Amino acid sequence: xxxxxxxxxxxxxxxxxxxxxxxxxxxxxxxxxxxxxxxxxxxxxxxxxxxxxxxxxxxxxxxxxxxxxxxxxxxxxxxxxxxxxxxxxxxxxxxxxxxxxxxxxxxxxxxxxxxxxxxxxxxxxxxxxxxxxxxxxxxxxxxxxxxxxxxxxxxxxxxxxxxxxxxxxxxxxxxxxxxxxxxxxxxxxxxxxxxxxxxxxxxxxxxxxxxxxxxxxxxxxxxxxxxxxxxxxxxxxxxxxxxxxxxxxxxxxxxxxxxxxxxxxxxxxxxxxxxxxxxxxxxxxxxxxxxxxxxxxxxxxxxxxxxxxxxxxxxxxxxxxxxxxxxxxxxxxxxxxxxxxxxxxxxxxxxxxxxxxxxxxxxxxxxxxxxxxxxxxxxxxxxxxxxxxxxxxxxxxxxxxxxxxxxxxxxxxxxxxxxxxxxxxxxxxxxxxxxxxxxxxxxxxxxxxxxxxxxxxxxxxxxxxxxxxxxxxxxxxxxxxxxxxxxxxxxxxxxxxxxxxxxxxxxxxxxxxxxxxxxxxxxxxxxxxxxxxxxxxxxxxxxxxxxxxxxxxxxxxxxxxxxxxxxxxxxxxxxxxxxxxxxxxxxxxxxxxxxxxxxxxxxxxxxxxxxxxxxxxxxxxxxxxxxxxxxxxxxxxxxxxxxxxxxx
Numbered sequence: 001x002x003x004x005x006x007x008x009x010x011x012x013x014x015x016x017x018x019x020x021x022x023x024x025x026x027x028x029x030x031x032x033x034x035x036x037x038x039x040x041x042x043x044x045x046x047x048x049x050x051x052x053x054x055x056x057x058x059x060x061x062x063x064x065x066x067x068x069x070x071x072x073x074x075x076x077x078x079x080x081x082x083x084x085x086x087x088x089x090x091x092x093x094x095x096x097x098x099x100x101x102x103x104x105x106x107x108x109x110x111x112x113x114x115x116x117x118x119x120x121x122x123x124x125x126x127x128x129x130x131x132x133x134x135x136x137x138x139x140x141x142x143x144x145x146x147x148x149x150x151x152x153x154x155x156x157x158x159x160x161x162x163x164x165x166x167x168x169x170x171x172x173x174x175x176x177x178x179x180x181x182x183x184x185x186x187x188x189x190x191x192x193x194x195x196x197x198x199x200x201x202x203x204x205x206x207x208x209x210x211x212x213x214x215x216x217x218x219x220x221x222x223x224x225x226x227x228x229x230x231x232x233x234x235x236x237x238x239x240x241x242x243x244x245x246x247x248x249x250x251x252x253x254x255x256x257x258x259x260x261x262x263x264x265x266x267x268x269x270x271x272x273x274x275x276x277x278x279x280x281x282x283x284x285x286x287x288x289x290x291x292x293x294x295x296x297x298x299x300x301x302x303x304x305x306x307x308x309x310x311x312x313x314x315x316x317x318x319x320x321x322x323x324x325x326x327x328x329x330x331x332x333x334x335x336x337x338x339x340x341x342x343x344x345x346x347x348x349x350x351x352x353x354x355x356x357x358x359x360x361x362x363x364x365x366x367x368x369x370x371x372x373x374x375x376x377x378x379x380x381x382x383x384x385x386x387x388x389x390x391x392x393x394x395x396x397x398x399x400x401x402x403x404x405x406x407x408x409x410x411x412x413x414x415x416x417x418x419x420x421x422x423x424x425x426x427x428x429x430x431x432x433x434x435x436x437x438x439x440x441x442x443x444x445x446x447x448x449x450x451x452x453x454x455x456x457x458x459x460x461x462x463x464x465x466x467x468x469x470x471x472x473x474x475x476x477x478x479x480x481x482x483x484x485x486x487x488x489x490x491x492x493x494x495x496x497x498x499x500x501x502x503x504x505x506x507x508x509x510x511x512x513x514x515x516x517x518x519x520x521x522x523x524x525x526x527x528x529x530x531x532x533x534x535x536x537x538x539x540x541x542x543x544x545x546x547x548x549x550x551x552x553x554x555x556x557x558x559x560x561x562x563x564x565x566x567x568x569x570x571x572x573x574x575x576x577x578x579x580x581x582x583x584x585x586x587x588x589x590x591x592x593x594x595x596x597x598x599x600x601x602x603x604x605x606x607x608x609x610x611x612x613x614x615x616x617x618x619x620x621x622x623x624x625x626x627x628x629x630x631x632x633x634x635x636x637x638x639x640x641x642x643x644x645x646x647x648x
Contacts, residue, residue: 006031009110012060016083018127019058026120035111036060045101045109046087052095055111056087062107066099066140074100078141086141099140176250176271176285182207185214189226189240190233192217203268203284206241211280213270215241220267249275250283257285298324298341305348309356311426314349318389318427321345325387326601335590336565343384349427350375350394350420351479357419365412367405373398373413374480375420375438382474383546383562387597390606391430392421393471395443397450397484409446417444430606436471447484451491458495461505469506470543473550474562493557503555507641510547511634516540516627523612534609537596541627545589548633555640564589581632588626595623 010031013019019027035055039045039062046053048069059080066078066086077099080086089095120127181204183192192204196219206215217237225240226233246264248257250271261269268286272279301324304317321342328338354375362369379393380386396417401409417438425431438444445453454472457465473492477485496502516524516535523535549567556574561567568586572579600607615623638644 005036009034009036013058013110016058016085018085021124021127022120026124030112030117030120033113033116035113037109037111039103039107039109041103041106043103045103046097047100048098049096052089052097053087053111054114056085056114056117058083058085058110058112060108060110063104064107065102065104067102068099079104080141084141089140176283178283180205180270180281180284182211182281183237184208185238185241186236188234189217189222189231189237192237193222193233202286204237205245205270205281205284206237206243207281213245213247213272213277213281214238215243216245216268216270217241218268245270245277247272247275247277247279249273261285298345301345302348305345305352309352309359311356311423314352314423315427318345318349322388322601325597329594329598329601335593339384339387339563339593342387343381346377346381346386347478349424350377353420353423353427354416354479356423357416360419361412361415365408367408368412371398371401371405371409371412372481372484374477374482374484376475376485377478378436378471378475381478382476383564384476385564385593387593388600388606389427389429390600390608391432392424393432393436394421394438395436395472395475396438396445397477397488398444398446399481399484400446400448406446410441410444413444414441447488450488454488454492455495458492458499458502461502463509466505466509470509470547470550473554474546476562489559493559496554497557503551504641504643506551506554507637508643510544510551510637511643513540513544513547516630525612526609531609533611535612536608537592537599537610538608541623541630542589542592542596544630544634545585545592548630548637549585549589551637578636581629581636585629585633588629591622591626595619595626 006028010027013031013034014022014027019030022030037045045057045064048067059082061082064080064086065076066080067074068077078086080101086101087097089098181195181199181201183195183204183206185206185208187206196202196204203216203218205213206217208214215238217240221240221242225231231240246260246266247270248260252275257269260266268284270281271283271285273282298321301317301321305314308314308317325338325342328341374397376382376395376397377393378395380390381393396413398409398413417440421431421437421439431437436443457469457472461469475485475488524540525533525535546564549564549571552571553561553567556571558567558570558574561570565586568582568589572582572586575582595610596607598607599610612620
């Protein structure tokens with residue numbers, strides 16, 4: 001392959017994981033080994049049941065459908081687009097293809113030799129873990145994240161590629177059990193099963209007199225090899241055990257152990273002193289142990305959520321996400337990344353809540369199947385800033401339907417919203433005190449009503465209307481038909497364009513909160529109530545910044561940026577003269593988010609109220625520094641929107 005082509009291949013590969021984890025030299029070697037294939041629409045790359053080819057593939061251009069045979073014919077299991085890696089089971093499993101690939105649009109495919117890439121796997125744990133996490137998640141197309149959304153691909157990736165270390169961090173040692181249940185080969189199956197039941201474990205290792213492993217018997221073996229074929233439980237375990245047993249030493253790194261389990265399709269891996277079967281048993285690791293070892297991985301948490309519709313399981317996984325959040329905050333991980341991860345997890349929970357509610361309702365409302373709708377998150381979740389399970393702000397927007405269906409649609413979407421909110425509450429989120437939730441009929445409306453709502457708020461910006469604006473203007477479509485929300489956004493900007501003075505009212509509202517520091521440069525605290533002498537970090541510090549960022553972005557007619565620090569980032573581009581101030585404001589908001597989340601995790605609450613006396617000197621100074629951009633921004637807004645004249 002000529003150098004020019006090799007360079008082009010390498011430049012493409014380095015844009016996508018796992019190739020983005022490779023050093024330049026290794027990337028060029030992979031590019032040299034690539035075979036370029038061109039296929040036209042309608043052709044087939046491989047079929048289900050065919051032996052695995054000596055390559056796996058990454059799609060350069062075009063679209064490929066991966067199809068599964070069902071009783072109703074071929075159904076699309078996956079859609080591959082640019083940068084997707086597929087045919088990967090050949091890489092580790094070396095088994096026949098389980099799906100058929102069909103070319104939907106003319107394709108350019110890079111085929112990468114398995115034999116060549118296996119060396120890369122051995123030498124690069126980050127690459128190995130990337131594939132391992134994909135297989136653990138049951139992926140047939142390996143992508144950077146498990147949500148399979150374009151948005152998440154962008155959010156989880158940065159220019160340096162360092163985020164991969166956080167998502168799939170290697171472990172120097174895996175959590176495993178040193179207390180291994182063992183028996184001799186002549187033990188009866190019945191006795192072995194009783195030992196497993198008594199100790200409540202899912203496997204027993206069969207050992208000789210030297211404690212060397214001869215085989216392993218698992219719950220699955222008992223079902224498939226004993227009960228199903230009707231074999232007598234009086235037979236010895238050696239007759240049904242899995243043998244020879246695959247072993248590794250307990251000091252092996254996480255990626256090596258995990259890949260061994262995946263390569264051999266193991267649910268349990270026996271660990272010995274020297275890693276061979278001719279050595280005493282030292283421990284055992286199960287796929288459950290692996291899951292726990294990867295507990296700080298958003299990929300694993302998202303996979304767990306996407307594969308469960310059980311409320312108890314979803315609650316446990318969201319609890320674990322909070323543990324992961326604490327780890328990220330303690331280790332000073334970028335707030336942009338942390339917010340992206342937590343938003344993705346929350347979004348998956350919402351999507352699953354929607355599926356649960358639809359599954360329950362749809363049989364009784366078949367006519368609603370084709371009615372377009374979307375679930376809107378607002379407030380902090382709408383801005384992709386909800387780190388803790390604070391109160392919910394959400395709504396449902398659905399298309400206008402014929403008059404004969406209006407009552408039915410209102411009833412259906414009301415029940416749908418109630419079901420979704422019930423799931424979110426069960427997962428530990430707080431209810432909105434103001435009842436701005438999809439369980440409230442007022443906020444479950446067709447598009448025409450939503451347009452009227454916003455038109456009314458913009459035309460008659462009363463204090464109550466401006467309060468609603470501060471919540472509803474940050475809406476984000478999380479699930480459903482997002483074109484409906486785009487249509488609503490267009491309407492809002494058109495309404496503002498027709499009444500520019502609305503921005504002056506919004507500016508006035510953005511300045512209603514005084515600076516967080518008093519005359520003597522100390523924190524302005526609550527004077528009464530249950531939070532007396534505490535500092536309200538949300539109302540006095542974070543809310544002014546979110547309000548100011550929203551106002552300025554609206555004044556520039558910027559669509560599609562809800563996140564506060566991304567709004568300030570965009571404003572830095574639009575107003576170079578104020579770039580430094582906007583940059584400081586964005587960083588200040590990140591500090592405030594981090595501090596509130598840590599406060600909430602420590603006190604197991606929403607983190608809103610902070611006791612200033614509990615802060616150390618450095619924390620107090622850091623918090624005060626974060627306040628400095630607020631007064632400057634308020635002064636800019638005061639002048640820009642001529643509020644001194646506007647108030648007269």
